Amino acid sequence: MKKMKDSRTSSIVLHNGLIAALALFWLIPIIWLVCTSFSAYTGMNTSTFFPKEWSAANYLKLFHPDSVAQFPQWFFNTFVIACFTCVISTMFVLMVAYATSMMRFKMRKPLMNMAVILNLFPGMLAMIAVYFTLKSFNLTNSYAGLIMVYSASSGLGYLIAKGFFDTVPRALCEAARIDGCNEARIFFRIVLPMSRPIVVYTVISSFLVPWMDFVYAKMILNAGISDRYTVAIGLYKMLDKSLINSYFTQFCAGGVLVSIPISILFMIMQKFYVEGITGGAVKG
Amino acid sequence: MAAQEKNSAAAAVKGFFKAIGSFFRDFGTAVVKGDAFVKLSLLWIGAGYAKRKQYVKAVLMTILEIAVIMFTVKFAMQYVPKIGSLGTVKMEKVFNMKTMKSEFNDYDNSFTILLFSLFSFVVWLAAAVVWFKSVINAYALQKMEEEGQHINTFKEDLRSLTEEKFHITLLTLPVLGVVIFTLIPILLLIFVAFTNYDQNHMPPTELFSWVGLSNFINLFGGGGLTTTFGYAFVRVLGWTLVWAFFATFTTYIGGILLSLLLNSKKTRWPKMWRTLFIVTIAVPQFVSLLLVRNFFSNGGIVNTICQNIGLTGFLRNIGLVSTSYIPFLSAPGWAHVMIILINIWIGVPYQMLIATGVLMNLPADQLESAKVDGATKFQIFRKITMPYLLFVTGPALITDFVKNINNFNVIYLLTQDVYTTTNQAMANSQAKEVDLLVTWLFRLTQDYYNYKMASAIGIIVFIICAVFTLVAFNRMIKGDKEGTYQ
Numbered sequence: 001m002k003k004m005k006d007s008r009t010s011s012i013v014l015h016n017g018l019i020a021a022l023a024l025f026w027l028i029p030i031i032w033l034v035c036t037s038f039s040a041y042t043g044m045n046t047s048t049f050f051p052k053e054w055s056a057a058n059y060l061k062l063f064h065p066d067s068v069a070q071f072p073q074w075f076f077n078t079f080v081i082a083c084f085t086c087v088i089s090t091m092f093v094l095m096v097a098y099a100t101s102m103m104r105f106k107m108r109k110p111l112m113n114m115a116v117i118l119n120l121f122p123g124m125l126a127m128i129a130v131y132f133t134l135k136s137f138n139l140t141n142s143y144a145g146l147i148m149v150y151s152a153s154s155g156l157g158y159l160i161a162k163g164f165f166d167t168v169p170r171a172l173c174e175a176a177r178i179d180g181c182n183e184a185r186i187f188f189r190i191v192l193p194m195s196r197p198i199v200v201y202t203v204i205s206s207f208l209v210p211w212m213d214f215v216y217a218k219m220i221l222n223a224g225i226s227d228r229y230t231v232a233i234g235l236y237k238m239l240d241k242s243l244i245n246s247y248f249t250q251f252c253a254g255g256v257l258v259s260i261p262i263s264i265l266f267m268i269m270q271k272f273y274v275e276g277i278t279g280g281a282v283k284g
Numbered sequence: 285m286a287a288q289e290k291n292s293a294a295a296a297v298k299g300f301f302k303a304i305g306s307f308f309r310d311f312g313t314a315v316v317k318g319d320a321f322v323k324l325s326l327l328w329i330g331a332g333y334a335k336r337k338q339y340v341k342a343v344l345m346t347i348l349e350i351a352v353i354m355f356t357v358k359f360a361m362q363y364v365p366k367i368g369s370l371g372t373v374k375m376e377k378v379f380n381m382k383t384m385k386s387e388f389n390d391y392d393n394s395f396t397i398l399l400f401s402l403f404s405f406v407v408w409l410a411a412a413v414v415w416f417k418s419v420i421n422a423y424a425l426q427k428m429e430e431e432g433q434h435i436n437t438f439k440e441d442l443r444s445l446t447e448e449k450f451h452i453t454l455l456t457l458p459v460l461g462v463v464i465f466t467l468i469p470i471l472l473l474i475f476v477a478f479t480n481y482d483q484n485h486m487p488p489t490e491l492f493s494w495v496g497l498s499n500f501i502n503l504f505g506g507g508g509l510t511t512t513f514g515y516a517f518v519r520v521l522g523w524t525l526v527w528a529f530f531a532t533f534t535t536y537i538g539g540i541l542l543s544l545l546l547n548s549k550k551t552r553w554p555k556m557w558r559t560l561f562i563v564t565i566a567v568p569q570f571v572s573l574l575l576v577r578n579f580f581s582n583g584g585i586v587n588t589i590c591q592n593i594g595l596t597g598f599l600r601n602i603g604l605v606s607t608s609y610i611p612f613l614s615a616p617g618w619a620h621v622m623i624i625l626i627n628i629w630i631g632v633p634y635q636m637l638i639a640t641g642v643l644m645n646l647p648a649d650q651l652e653s654a655k656v657d658g659a660t661k662f663q664i665f666r667k668i669t670m671p672y673l674l675f676v677t678g679p680a681l682i683t684d685f686v687k688n689i690n691n692f693n694v695i696y697l698l699t700q701d702v703y704t705t706t707n708q709a710m711a712n713s714q715a716k717e718v719d720l721l722v723t724w725l726f727r728l729t730q731d732y733y734n735y736k737m738a739s740a741i742g743i744i745v746f747i748i749c750a751v752f753t754l755v756a757f758n759r760m761i762k763g764d765k766e767g768t769y770q
Contacts, residue, residue, distance in 0.1 A: 026561055027564070125742055129468075263566035
């Protein structure tokens with residue numbers, strides 16, 4: 001009897017050991033990122049995994065910008081872009097989701113089918129043509145252009161929110177309609193307050209788009225003026241061949257600083273996403 | 285089954301054309317059966333509304349009609365007539381006798397001609413729809429009047445936008461956004477692929493013109509000895525497909541295995557482990573990938589470690605490496621394998637999250653009854669868990685495959701500035717062995733201004749994606765369970 005228990009314990013230990021080993025393996029680069037950001041040396045540490053001398057100087061330097069590294073300015077730029085994108089995208093997504101979920105009209109099915117097709121074509125492909133167009137309207141190297149690119153087509157990502165609205169009990173809306181509520185009031189007063197998880201999810205995910213994006217920012221902010229960059233482009237430029245030896249550890253420090261808020265938001269988003277999906281299922 | 289699948293896509297397309305057909309039929313009936321004012325609406329859009337005492341609407345429609353006419357005369361006519369040639373007058377400096385200064389002549393800009401003509405076509409199309417629609421409306425109003433029904437005042441019309449027509453209020457802006465930032469660019473891309481818009485034909489100083497299919501002929505290996513695009517295209521396309529295949533399947537299988545491991549009953553603190561894995565994807569890719577790129581660089585930390593433990597020497601002895609370092613991301617072969625491996629690192633946690641979500645929704649009653657019937661754990665896994673998982677996540681494989689064809693970030697961030705090709709033929713077309721079609725396209729646009737070839741490649745990517753997309757689309761329509769919860 002005791003022997004059997006022993007073999008069970010050892011199998012549990014083995015099982016968890018395997019997971020721990022995998023997790024460690026997965027985290028090696030992240031650990032290296034954090035360690036290197038505290039290195040006293042400015043270039044890449046190529047001889048040892050951990051820095052030889054520790055220092056917090058890189059973080060301090062980030063807040064004393066020079067001509068190359070203007071981290072606070074980049075952070076601010078990205079924040080402004082993210083706020084605008086967030087407001088526009090959230091509105092678009094919730095509007096489309098409500099219209100397709102709660103209302104019935106003639107063009108509903110054709111529009112939804114079009115959206116499925118357009119959704120499956122990656123936005124990447126229209127990229128160069130968007131660039132042409134923005135260029136001819138002088139919108140390259142401007143935040144307005146970037147915000148438009150991030151948020152204009154966001155209505156296509158309505159499916160998750162629609163899935164949630166689908167589970168809001170119809171009886172409630174019918175009752176409101178009988179009481180003389182118009183559709184707009186039902187939307188703002190009944191459906192939105194009941195859909196908190198999905199609203200939070202939409203807000204966070206659209207806020208994260210400019211923080212996570214690299215391609216569009218690289219394409220549109222291509223004039224090479226450092227204080228107009230977003231965080232992504234700024235950090236990327238720090239690793240230029242001519243700059244990498246004096247800025248690598250600062251890049252790591254900047255990477256850590258920008259990753260912390262993003263990771264937290266990402267985790268919250270995951271939670272609300274799961275809540276949105278399962279919560280909806282229970283209600284249905 | 286295949287026939288059935290075809291039907292669903294065909295049905296969607298059929299439905300679309302049916303809607304258009306019935307729209308024209310309504311228009312036809314309105315014109316034939318309408319009274320004088322409905323017929324007058326063909327010329328003056330406001331006529332029908334004015335007769336039915338909807339004066340505000342009539343005024344608005346008249347203003348709209350005038351606006352479209354003004355747009356046509358003042359704006360569109362500058363560009364649309366030139367679309368056949370894309371402009372003939374080159375930019376030149378001319379000495380102006382009156383002002384005694386040299387000034388630019390009244391030159392043509394091929395790109396603006398193309399873009400604004402396209403824009404005019406879209407505006408005209410929209411105007412035509414409004415025009416047809418108001419004739420139909422005028423006829424509907426006529427019938428309502430004959431039957432003595434109440435005709436909405438303008439105030440009531442406005443209010444209907446927050447009531448039964450609320451969807452119009454909701455959808456106008458998002459649809460407009462999609463049209464301007466997705467549809468028009470795609471059309472523009474298609475047009476540019478048939479021109480010679482490149483570095484030697486850059487507006488405003490130079491003109492470009494239509495060249496027919498010659499860009500595509502270049503891409504498929506024609507066009508004489510001087511061009512190497514055909515050579516590069518085949519290789520880049522091959523690697524794109526190989527990459528998409530491996531990237532999709534390795535992360536898919538890895539993600540399922542990892543989620544099974546984490547969701548096993550033996551696991552202690554599953555939430556903590558899951559969080560640790562998610563950290564890798566929560567860090568933005570431009571940080572994590574740029575870091576990994578330096579982690580594996582030629583003089584980087586991994587190379588130092590390999591040197592110290594003698595791995596580099598061993599590899600040199602067996603002939604896998606000819607340099608004093610391991611060229612993880614800077615030599616063909618090595619770079620290809622490394623990119624797929626690094627992609628496993630960022631792709632598996634993501635797939636794990638999805639698979640975990642699916643596993644949590646596993647039908648519990650089936651598991652219970654299997655246990656009662658005395659099935660072993662392995663049998664349950666093989667007969668219930670696995671089929672369910674594959675059934676639910678299977679269709680997503682196709683969308684993942686398409687996404688990987690266009691996975692710009694991984695390739696660009698890992699290899700840009702690090703990987704230089706030694707293959708002259710590839711270099712001549714600005715391609716590298718590790719390029720995907722999209723990264724190649726991006727470089728052609730951004731660094732070499734070769735818009736014509738970039739657009740042609742873009743169309744090819746489009747077609748490849750469309751084939752896979754249609755398959756996925758059928759699956760999705762089949763799995764459309766909308767309404768089952770309502």
